[in-house]
Amino acid sequence: MMNWIAGIGRSTLSQLSDLGRATLILMQAIVGRSNVGVHWRLTVDQIHAVGVLSLSIIIVSGLFIGMVLGLQGYTILTDYGSEQALGQMVALSLTRELGPVVTALLFAGRAGSALTAEIGLMKATEQLASLEMIGVDPLRRVVAPRFWAGVISLPILSLIFVSVGCLGGALVGVSWLGVDSGSFWSNMQASVDFSDDVFNGIIKSVVFAVVVTWIAVYQGYDLVPTSEGIARATTKTVVYASLAVLGLDFFLTAVMFGEI
Amino acid sequence: MYSRRLELSVGAFVLLGALCLAFLALEVSGLTQTGDTGSYRLSARFDNVAGLTTRAKVSAAGVTVGRVVGIRYDETTAGAIVDMEISQDFAQFSEDTSASILTAGLLGEKYIGLMTGGDPSNLKDGDVIYDTQSAIVLEELIGKFLLNMSSDK
Numbered sequence: 001m002m003n004w005i006a007g008i009g010r011s012t013l014s015q016l017s018d019l020g021r022a023t024l025i026l027m028q029a030i031v032g033r034s035n036v037g038v039h040w041r042l043t044v045d046q047i048h049a050v051g052v053l054s055l056s057i058i059i060v061s062g063l064f065i066g067m068v069l070g071l072q073g074y075t076i077l078t079d080y081g082s083e084q085a086l087g088q089m090v091a092l093s094l095t096r097e098l099g100p101v102v103t104a105l106l107f108a109g110r111a112g113s114a115l116t117a118e119i120g121l122m123k124a125t126e127q128l129a130s131l132e133m134i135g136v137d138p139l140r141r142v143v144a145p146r147f148w149a150g151v152i153s154l155p156i157l158s159l160i161f162v163s164v165g166c167l168g169g170a171l172v173g174v175s176w177l178g179v180d181s182g183s184f185w186s187n188m189q190a191s192v193d194f195s196d197d198v199f200n201g202i203i204k205s206v207v208f209a210v211v212v213t214w215i216a217v218y219q220g221y222d223l224v225p226t227s228e229g230i231a232r233a234t235t236k237t238v239v240y241a242s243l244a245v246l247g248l249d250f251f252l253t254a255v256m257f258g259e260i
Numbered sequence: 261m262y263s264r265r266l267e268l269s270v271g272a273f274v275l276l277g278a279l280c281l282a283f284l285a286l287e288v289s290g291l292t293q294t295g296d297t298g299s300y301r302l303s304a305r306f307d308n309v310a311g312l313t314t315r316a317k318v319s320a321a322g323v324t325v326g327r328v329v330g331i332r333y334d335e336t337t338a339g340a341i342v343d344m345e346i347s348q349d350f351a352q353f354s355e356d357t358s359a360s361i362l363t364a365g366l367l368g369e370k371y372i373g374l375m376t377g378g379d380p381s382n383l384k385d386g387d388v389i390y391d392t393q394s395a396i397v398l399e400e401l402i403g404k405f406l407l408n409m410s411s412d413k
Contacts, residue, residue, distance in 0.1 A: 048266050052273045091288050156277030163280035166288055189290025198284050 022218040028137075029144040029217070042145035043152075050111035050146070051153030055160070057110055058103060062161040065098060066090060066168025073169075074177050086179050087188035090169030095197045096257065099162035101249050104208035107154050108241035112216035115146050116237040119220025120230040128221075143217045150213030151206070158205035162198075200256045207248060212241040298348040299326065300385040304359040304372070308394040309340040312361055317371040318344045325350040328372065341388075344372065354379040360393035370395060 073089045119142060122128050128138040166188075173179040192198065216237045223233035309331055318326040326346035334341045346353075356377030361370055374389075383389070 044267065044270050047270050047273065052269045055273065055276075095284070095288070153273075156274065156280075159277050159280040159284065163283045163288075166284075185287065186290075188288055192289040194285055194289040198289050 018222075021222060022214065025139060025143065025218055025221055026147070026214055029139040029147055039140070039145055042141070043148045046145045046149030047153055050107075050115065050149050051157060054107060054110050054153070054157060057106055058157045058161050059164050061102065061106060062099075062164035063168040065102060066094065066165030066170075067172045069093060069098075069165070070169035070172035070177070074173060074179070083173075083177075083179050084183035084187055086169070086173045087184035087186075088191040090173070091166055091188045091192045092197065094162045094165040094169075095192060095201045097249070097253070099165065100158050100201050100205040100208055101245060103158040103161045103205060104154060104212055104245040105242055107150075107157060107209075108212045108216070108238055108245065111150065111153070112212050112237050112241050113234045115150070115213070115216040116220040116223075116234050117230055119143070119146070119217060120223045120225070120233055123221065123223065124225035124227070124230060126225075139221075143221060147213050147217055150216070151209045154209035154212065155202055155205045158201070162201065203256075204249065204252050207252060208245050211244050211248060215241045215244065299345045300348060300351065301329075302326075302344050302346055302353075302383055302385075302387055302389060304342050304344065304389040304392050305334065305337060306340045306342060306359075306361065306392045306394050308397065309342060309361060310395045310397050311363075311370045312342065312372070312395060313370070316369065318346065318374060319371060320350065320353070320374040320376065325374070342372065351382065352376070353383045355381050355383055355387075356391065357383060357389055358391040358393070359389045361395040363396070 069090045070086060073086050074083055077083045077085055077089070119128075122138075122142065128142065131138045131141060170181075170184060174181045174184050219233040219237045219240075223229045312328065312331060314328050314330060316328040317324050318328060326344050328342055329345045330343035332341050332343075333339075342359075353374060354377045356379040358375045358377065360373050360375070362373045363370055
């Protein structure tokens with residue numbers, strides 16, 4: 001019995017210290033003086049790695065999700081004789097939910113795991129320790145550019161995802177299933193509001209970007225420097241980031257759209 | 261050379277993001293339609309607003325002129341007060357304008373239709389329209405219809 005209570009205490013304390021270390025790492029990485037020119041170049045490198053190289057998976061999944069929404073929505077909406085509302089359905093579900101959430105999940109799998117593995121391998125091969133030896137702060141040199149690159153890239157990827165998804169929905173709905181092109185786009189424009197829907201979607205994806213990248217760099221920086229530790233940390237990144245995105249999405253949706 | 265290509269790809273990536281934002285703003289959310297010329301507020305008192313929601317359209321002769329921004333219960337008249345924000349472009353509603361709650365299609369959403377009258381003076385910000393026609397509640401209609409059927413026999 002005493003052991004059981006002590007176990008709860010131990011795990012609570014270790015969770016709390018994890019959270020504290022993660023916050024400290026983030027704070028040390030992004031706050032304080034830095035060599036702006038050099039770090040900007042490093043950040044551009046990382047935007048290439050996590051953003052540009054994620055483009056293909058984002059565009060392909062956006063296209064297919066938009067097309068599936070068009071197909072599914074059409075079969076449901078024809079039952080009520082209102083297939084001209086297809087544009088509205090596709091655009092609203094993409095801008096409000098699917099765009100930010102699916103992009104963040106894909107980003108966690110594609111870029112987050114890579115960030116964790118990369119930083120983890122640097123730690124395992126003692127590159128981070130060597131940086132410290134020559135007087136370079138690895139948090140500023142290694143962690144900060146990756147963090148900012150993630151925060152910049154994910155909202156852009158999400159915008160691209162939503163746009164491609166809308167085009168995919170139009171492709172299936174208008175070109176294939178024969179919904180009138182005029183009513184498809186005008187219904188969409190009448191129901192989607194820029195500040196309520198598009199902008200809230202962007203806010204969501206910025207929040208997801210911070211959380212996913214934070215989890216990824218923390219797991220990489222804090223792992224046990226063995227091959228098994230890297231494997232475990234990479235898994236943790238994907239699992240924690242996905243759960244955090246889905247959980248946060250509920251709260252953000254409740255705050256943004258829940259006033260009805 | 262490699263670095264140059266990398267910079268180009270990142271630049272193209274950011275530009276693509278900006279382009280998508282413009283696409284979402286113009287094509288998907290139709291941002292151009294809201295030429296922000298300001299708006300003024302009118303209210304209307306209805307006996308029954310069943311089914312009307314905030315953000316519903318306010319239209320005159322089928323043209324959208326504004327949106328519903330609030331619905332509240334008025335205890336003194338035991339009715340509903342609907343607040344509407346009308347675009348400043350449409351400031352020519354006469355004082356005897358009437359408002360009615362209409363339905364788009366058979367099961368579509370409710371909206372408010374304004375019908376301007378002949379009075380030379382116009383409604384101003386904050387005015388209340390009392391000449392209104394309430395929402396048609398389908399259950400009441402069916403109830404009346406059934407009652408008539410049974411009394412005919």
